[in-house]
Amino acid sequence: MNDLLLDVRDVSKTFVRGGLFSREEIVAVNKVSLQLAAGRPEILAIIGESGSGKTTLARMILNMVTPTSGRLLLDGTDLAAISGSAGRIAFMHKVQPIFQNPFESFNPLKRVERYLLMTRRRFAAAAGGSTAATAVDAALHKVGLSLKEVGGRYPHELSGGQLQRVAIARALLAEPKLIVADEPVSMIDASLRISIVNLFRTLRDELGISIIYITHDLATAYYISDRILIMQKGSVVESGDARAVLTAPRHPCTRQLREAALLPQIAGGGANASGTTQVI
Amino acid sequence: MHASVEQPHGEQDVQPLLVVRDLQAYYRTSHAGVRRAIRAVDGVSFAVRRGEIYGLAGESSSGKTTLIKSIAGAIKPPLEIVGGSMEFAFLPGYGGLHRAPPAQVERIRWRHLSYIMQGSMNVLNPVRRIRCSFTDFAYPHIGGSRQQFEQQVVAHLSRVRLDPSVLSAFPHELSGGMRQRAALALATICRPGFIIADEPTTALDVVVQKEVLGMIRGIQRETGSSVLFVTHDMGVHAHITDRLAIMYAGRLVEEAATAEIFRNPLHPYTQNLIASLPRIGEDAPRAGLGGAPPNLADPPSGCRFHPRCPLAREICSREVPVMREAGAGHRVACFAVNGDDGA
Numbered sequence: 167m168n169d170l171l172l173d174v175r176d177v178s179k180t181f182v183r184g185g186l187f188s189r190e191e192i193v194a195v196n197k198v199s200l201q202l203a204a205g206r207p208e209i210l211a212i213i214g215e216s217g218s219g220k221t222t223l224a225r226m227i228l229n230m231v232t233p234t235s236g237r238l239l240l241d242g243t244d245l246a247a248i249s250g251s252a253g254r255i256a257f258m259h260k261v262q263p264i265f266q267n268p269f270e271s272f273n274p275l276k277r278v279e280r281y282l283l284m285t286r287r288r289f290a291a292a293a294g295g296s297t298a299a300t301a302v303d304a305a306l307h308k309v310g311l312s313l314k315e316v317g318g319r320y321p322h323e324l325s326g327g328q329l330q331r332v333a334i335a336r337a338l339l340a341e342p343k344l345i346v347a348d349e350p351v352s353m354i355d356a357s358l359r360i361s362i363v364n365l366f367r368t369l370r371d372e373l374g375i376s377i378i379y380i381t382h383d384l385a386t387a388y389y390i391s392d393r394i395l396i397m398q399k400g401s402v403v404e405s406g407d408a409r410a411v412l413t414a415p416r417h418p419c420t421r422q423l424r425e426a427a428l429l430p431q432i433a434g435g436g437a438n439a440s441g442t443t444q445v446i
Numbered sequence: 447m448h449a450s451v452e453q454p455h456g457e458q459d460v461q462p463l464l465v466v467r468d469l470q471a472y473y474r475t476s477h478a479g480v481r482r483a484i485r486a487v488d489g490v491s492f493a494v495r496r497g498e499i500y501g502l503a504g505e506s507s508s509g510k511t512t513l514i515k516s517i518a519g520a521i522k523p524p525l526e527i528v529g530g531s532m533e534f535a536f537l538p539g540y541g542g543l544h545r546a547p548p549a550q551v552e553r554i555r556w557r558h559l560s561y562i563m564q565g566s567m568n569v570l571n572p573v574r575r576i577r578c579s580f581t582d583f584a585y586p587h588i589g590g591s592r593q594q595f596e597q598q599v600v601a602h603l604s605r606v607r608l609d610p611s612v613l614s615a616f617p618h619e620l621s622g623g624m625r626q627r628a629a630l631a632l633a634t635i636c637r638p639g640f641i642i643a644d645e646p647t648t649a650l651d652v653v654v655q656k657e658v659l660g661m662i663r664g665i666q667r668e669t670g671s672s673v674l675f676v677t678h679d680m681g682v683h684a685h686i687t688d689r690l691a692i693m694y695a696g697r698l699v700e701e702a703a704t705a706e707i708f709r710n711p712l713h714p715y716t717q718n719l720i721a722s723l724p725r726i727g728e729d730a731p732r733a734g735l736g737g738a739p740p741n742l743a744d745p746p747s748g749c750r751f752h753p754r755c756p757l758a759r760e761i762c763s764r765e766v767p768v769m770r771e772a773g774a775g776h777r778v779a780c781f782a783v784n785g786d787d788g789a
Contacts, residue, residue: 215653216651325739357722359722363724389724427726428656429681429725430684431708432709
């Protein structure tokens, strides 16, 4: 039964817009299925244009949005059956989110370690018996920070990259099996972006955490993900091994995304190759 | 140190459209007698030639926005121009929009100088139809009869592949891509000589982004305008800009033809930036840059990159490296590249 960590079966989500007389149904996610195996951590990238339903799918996996039809099973538990705070905490213990803008995920008026300590307190019963501060420090060490560095600081005193690391450390305190990261690096500067992306790889390899990585950036998806899912207008149009899909896309939507992606490289002798002088 | 700004460049050695010299723009605040200055732009010099797209790249809080605010003359306290000048070819003798009389500025805005911003919602008046935005901004500069003007607008909208019906729409009725194209049409209808594009496609979807970039390129080629193109997305720079300057902590660290920056970066920061970008088809692991971006209220002494620099030496923490020619049209500010006599 529990050989699947996450089993998404034919889920759909329809939003209804308008009032009594002008009802308009928007199908955000249309019969999507996906599976993550237990005990074999992987990074699954979900890619699509804006409005393709990738964020709605993530919110359904995080149990923040109830699907209109279909079932989601996490470790054998149906998400629809989760009720009460004990059930929710047990669920959050397994799945943790990371959001796009770290400056919005933290209250600007509170020191960042407060969130870490609160999270630790909430999951303390489940986690080991070490004191809160050492557990927080250990989580921060996993993301390349320490309590000494971030303790007593407010969110604006940290860079976007550091703050996103703190957000990841907070997620790690729950010792989750799955992290759902929605555009986690799109607000991060280029020079810091790759270190966050590398961190995901470390989490997978060293802590055995599966990661659902939602993005529109094909280059980072190619760089870290094992499997890839391309979404268009709520449906999955292509899926498979990340490298295979991105190097030889089959569906026209994937091809369109692939062609539209502006890669940071200069095509040989292109329009702007006016200064090709080599300096040694 | 300004000698390298106006480099003769073959057939293009006509006067550049914009020459920025040693610009210093600080945010100065004074609370309860405690004075603080955030040195957001500190000694920046460059020139934008006629008919080129000049790219400016840098991370957040590297001073990109402050630099274009200063160039556009949008200087409000606590931002202050502390030193240096910005000379436009079409507004000679003032050393910047902020020093020119308001009547002059009014005359050149939209006609000679226009902007494409990240949030086009902020350019288009939300309570007026698109047609009114065109009449408000562009009609005073174009003149003629209303009918002629409308024809001109419709013809110009077709360049960005917009239907004339959008003129009757309100901004919120259009999609983000359409709105950005309408803003682009508005910014270019007077055929300005200089366009400031501040992250114009960052809020757009990848597919729409490529389309809008193609339109910016097309209009720029047609009108022969110069564009100052600011974005942190190196993929966009590789795609559209002719020359590229890299900004770090309020200073330019490197400037060269875009292809040259990507093929042969010299400054350690640029090298790291280019090497850290993942590319489809390349599997080699990439390393990020250690350390944190500097605090501009209290920047590191000497070269502002030295605490994170793998090549840092003793001189780097003492003296500020100046931009020096390291090859044809390739300027770099680094002691490790230029040698210790760089100052």
